[in-house]
Amino acid sequence: MNEIIKGDILNLKTFRTWEFNTSYPSRSVLFPLITAGFSFTTLKALHNSGLFDRIINGYSLLVFPRCYLTCVSFILDYSVYHLACLWGEDPWKALTLLSGSHVMLVFYTRTFSNAIEAVLFALLLLLVAMDIKQASVATHPQKKERGKKKHFIGIVLVSGFFNRPTFIGYALVPMLLWLSCDQKGMLQFGLRQIVKRFFGLLSSVIATSFLFIVTDALYFGSLLSERAWFLKDGNNICTLFVNISQHLVLTPVNLILYNLNEKSLIAHGSHPWFTHLTMNGFLLFGGLHLAAVTAGVKTIVNKFACKASGHTSLKDNLENKLPTKFSMTAQITEYLLLVYFIPIVVLSMFSHQEPRYISPLIVPLVILSASKCEMLSWKVVIVVFNLLGSVFFGCLHQGGLIPCLSYLEKFLHSENPLPSQTEHNLVFYHTYMPPRYLLNVKSDEKLIRIIDLGGSDVSLLNNTVNELLRNSASKHFGNKQEIDIYVIAPGTVQDDVKNCGFQWKTVASFFPHLTMEDPPDISSLLSEDGLTQLSLYIFKVHIKLK
Numbered sequence: 001m002n003e004i005i006k007g008d009i010l011n012l013k014t015f016r017t018w019e020f021n022t023s024y025p026s027r028s029v030l031f032p033l034i035t036a037g038f039s040f041t042t043l044k045a046l047h048n049s050g051l052f053d054r055i056i057n058g059y060s061l062l063v064f065p066r067c068y069l070t071c072v073s074f075i076l077d078y079s080v081y082h083l084a085c086l087w088g089e090d091p092w093k094a095l096t097l098l099s100g101s102h103v104m105l106v107f108y109t110r111t112f113s114n115a116i117e118a119v120l121f122a123l124l125l126l127l128v129a130m131d132i133k134q135a136s137v138a139t140h141p142q143k144k145e146r147g148k149k150k151h152f153i154g155i156v157l158v159s160g161f162f163n164r165p166t167f168i169g170y171a172l173v174p175m176l177l178w179l180s181c182d183q184k185g186m187l188q189f190g191l192r193q194i195v196k197r198f199f200g201l202l203s204s205v206i207a208t209s210f211l212f213i214v215t216d217a218l219y220f221g222s223l224l225s226e227r228a229w230f231l232k233d234g235n236n237i238c239t240l241f242v243n244i245s246q247h248l249v250l251t252p253v254n255l256i257l258y259n260l261n262e263k264s265l266i267a268h269g270s271h272p273w274f275t276h277l278t279m280n281g282f283l284l285f286g287g288l289h290l291a292a293v294t295a296g297v298k299t300i301v302n303k304f305a306c307k308a309s310g311h312t313s314l315k316d317n318l319e320n321k322l323p324t325k326f327s328m329t330a331q332i333t334e335y336l337l338l339v340y341f342i343p344i345v346v347l348s349m350f351s352h353q354e355p356r357y358i359s360p361l362i363v364p365l366v367i368l369s370a371s372k373c374e375m376l377s378w379k380v381v382i383v384v385f386n387l388l389g390s391v392f393f394g395c396l397h398q399g400g401l402i403p404c405l406s407y408l409e410k411f412l413h414s415e416n417p418l419p420s421q422t423e424h425n426l427v428f429y430h431t432y433m434p435p436r437y438l439l440n441v442k443s444d445e446k447l448i449r450i451i452d453l454g455g456s457d458v459s460l461l462n463n464t465v466n467e468l469l470r471n472s473a474s475k476h477f478g479n480k481q482e483i484d485i486y487v488i489a490p491g492t493v494q495d496d497v498k499n500c501g502f503q504w505k506t507v508a509s510f511f512p513h514l515t516m517e518d519p520p521d522i523s524s525l526l527s528e529d530g531l532t533q534l535s536l537y538i539f540k541v542h543i544k545l546k
Contacts, residue, residue, distance in 0.1 A: 003015060003016075003017065003435055003436065003437055004016055004017070004020045004029075004032065005029075005032045005033060005036040005037045005040060006036065006040055006061065006437035007437065007443060009037060009040045009041060009044060010040060010043075010044060010056065010437075011442060011443050012436075012437050012440060012441060012442060012443055013436055013437075013439070013441040013442065013443045013445060013448070013450065014436050014437050014443070015433070015436050015450075015452070017433075019255070022220045022221060024254055024258075025216060025220045025249055025251050025254060026251055026254040026255040026258055027113075027251055027255065028162040028163065028212050028215070028216050028251045028252065029215060029216055029219045029220075029251075030162065030211070030212055030215045030216070031113065031116050031159075031162075031163050033215075033219075035065065035068060035069060035072070035111065035116070036065045036068075036111055038068065039064040039065040039067075039068045040061075040064070040065070042064070043055065043056060043060060043061070043064050044056070056440065057409070057413075057440060058405060058406050058409040058410075058438045058439065058440055059406065061437055061438055061440065062402065062438060065111045066109055066110060066111065069108065069109060069110065069111055069115055070108070070109045072115070072116075072119060073104065073108040073109070073115060073118075073119070075119045075122065075123065076098065076104070076108070076118060076119060076122050076362075076363065077095060077098065077099070079119075079122035079123060079125065079126045079363065080094050080095060080098050080122065080363060080366060080367060081094070081095060082126055082130075083122075083125060083126055083129055083363075083367055084367050084370060086129045086130065086133055087129070087332045087367065088332075089367055089370050089371050090370055090371075091370075093370040094366045094367050094369075094370040095366075097288070097366040097369055097370060097382070098362065098363075098366045100382070100383065100386050101285075101362055101366070101386055102386045102387075102389030102390040102393060102394070103284055103285070103359050103362045103389075104362070105386075105390050105394065106389070106390055106393045106394040107356055107359050107393070108359075112356060113163055113164050114164070114356045114357065114359050114360065116163050116164075117160060117163055117164045117166070117167055117170070117360050118359060118360035118362070118363065120156050120159055120160040120163065120167065121160065121167070121170045121171075121360045121363060122360075122363045123152075123156050124153065124156045124157065124160065124170075124171055124174055124175075125174055125339070125363065125364065127149050127152055127153050127156065128153065128174045128175070128177060128178045130149060131149045131150070131153070131178065132177070132178065132181055134149075135181065135182075135183060136186075150200055150201060150204070151201075151203070151204040152204075153175075153178065153201065153204075154201040154202075154203070154204030154205045154208065155204050155208045157171055157175065157201070157205065158204075158205050158208040158209050158212070159208060159212075161252055162209075162212040162251065162252055165252040165255050165256050165259075166343075166346075166347060166357065168346070169342065169343040169345075169346030169347055170343045170360060172342055172343070172346065173335070173338045173339045173342050174339065176194075177335070178197065179193070179194040179197040179198060180193060180194060180197075181197075212251075213248050213249065213250065214248075216249040216251050217248050217249045220249055259350055259352075262351065265350060265351045265352040266351070268352045269352055270351045270352065271351060271352065271353040273348050273349075273351070274348065275348070275353040276344050276347055276348050276353050276357070276358050277293075277344055277348065280353060280354070280355040280357075280358055281293075281344070281358065283355050283389070284355050284358065284359060284362070284389075285361075285362065285365055286381075286382070286385040286386075286389070287378055287381055287382060287385065288365050288366070288369045288382075289365070291368075291369055292337065292340055292341075292365060292368060292369075295333070295337060295368070296337050296340075296341055299333075299334060299337060333368065333371065336364045336367060336368040337368070339364040340361055340364050340365055340368065343358065343360075343361060344358060344361070392514075395512060396512050396513075396514040396534075397514055397515075397516065398431065398432045398513065398514070398515060399510075399512050399513050399514065400490075400509075400510035400511065400512065400513030400535060400536030401431055401432060401434060401513070401536065402438070403510045403536075404488060404508075404510050404536050404538065405434060405435070405438040405439060406438070407508055407510070407538070408426065408439060408486075408538075409438060409439050409440050412424065412439065412440075412441065412448065413440065422447065422483075422484060423447050423448075423449075423483050423484065424447060424448045424449070424484045424486070425449045425451065425468050425483070425484065425485045425486065426439075426448070426449065426450045426451065426486050426488065427451045427453060427461070427464060427465065427468075427485065427486065427487045427488065428450070428451065428452045428453060428454075428488045428489075429453045429456070429461050429487055429488065429489040429493065429497070430453075430454075430455055430489055430490055430492075430493050430515065430517065430518050431452075431488060431489070431490065431515065431536070432515075433452055433454070434450070434452060434488075436450050449468075451464060455517050455518075458493075458496040458499075458500070461487070461496070461497070461500065462500045462501075465485060465487070465500065465502060465541060468483075468485055469483070469485075484540065485540070485541040486507065486538055486539065486540050486541075487504075487538075487539040487540075487541065488536065488537070488538050488539075489536070489537060489539065490513055490515045490518060490535070490536050490537070491509075491513070491520075491532040491533045491534065491535045491536070491537060492515065492518040492519070492520050492533055493518055494532070494537055494539075497537075497539050498539075502541045503541065504539045504540060504541050505539070505540055506537055506538070506539060506540075507538040507539065507540045508537070508538045509532075509535045509536065509537050509538070510535060510536045510537075511531060511534060511535045511536075512534050512535070513534060513535055513536035514534055520533035520534065521533070
């Protein structure tokens, strides 16, 4: 998200990912403009003011947008507090679980679109809960106040869809509940009721969709790239409308169509359908996920047991005699279980499953867990788990990449630079895609090349280095010129780099760095050189052309 906006605003060398390809744009640009765009515009304004010397550097480019997203994440705290109060739970227990989670400490201080998705998900849950609560307790429902919430729900719903189409899965349960409630907050599940409530959202849905669509069309150039159709004489209103519709961009639809293609998902990595429910849920939420699974299984078993018995259970008889508060608590627990598990089921239909995709579920999970006293007795386990999660996701996992880019940025912009005709080639091998903007290299810089090989085979690395040498030799034939080729690779594949047959030397190493795509062997970790397996290296191939 940062990469594209950074290049547009500060004119730096970046990589335009497939989602932002102008020929088939699949991500809306409005939220990146609001978040990263605001941060970088502020940074540029401070630079142009002359009050701060060299404020634009790799560190500020990394920290500014992260600080902005961290501030935005406090909306989650606000939403969780008020949701817990509305549902009769202890808000401070829920906030303690939320603030201590490594999901908040790591994922929601980064510029992931999932952080925006979580905020919108929390706001949708809060708006739905407030609207139903207000309708159920008010003697005379305040139509004006409820009308405002209705429009806010429409805005959040569309915004979430354009930010990430997976928001449909998150919004499914709360929206179905809201659409099924009448003006008095009573559940009246039926097609007529749902359609009636849905039409009340149309004005805000259409207006918000129009804003996103026009913004995307203007940014990706489809609306103004060919203005001849707009200025052509003789166009009637109908023809003009058809021409405009043909030049609009529906980025979420493009992304859905892309993900429905199984070949596209395989290119990004394929996982078993149960990855979210098992591994990813435990990686993100630990014991809270286990408690939710246990509660879900118990609820299903009780439902089937009551249905099979053919009569009302003792538990139901007691609930009918107990105050409404206790019965409502049971209903809210079942509602939260649906809010938690239905998105997991929807997202599990796609073969590419990363942990961060289900990170927004931290919102209903902490409220659900706050009502379970037995979970709070596991304080030590919860604290240790989140400490380990913070270390793993925040420090170990690809942890050497940012320090490596910082080192390269300082080297490329050193006060005593190398001769201006020196060509620098940075080859990234078996790392995550490097955020090029952190190198702070201008887009028109020709002597600095950044090549990302991803997790390719070693033969591609060998061919790439050979091709760089051949191209440089033919281009600068007859000139004495130094060609610098740097290979950035984790310690787990350093033998592949060293066996390529080039003259090389280790320039720098960065610890810790763990890549799960190339995990270290346990035997190697226990050896004398075990730390080399947990480091990221910069290898230099140095050749003098004559």
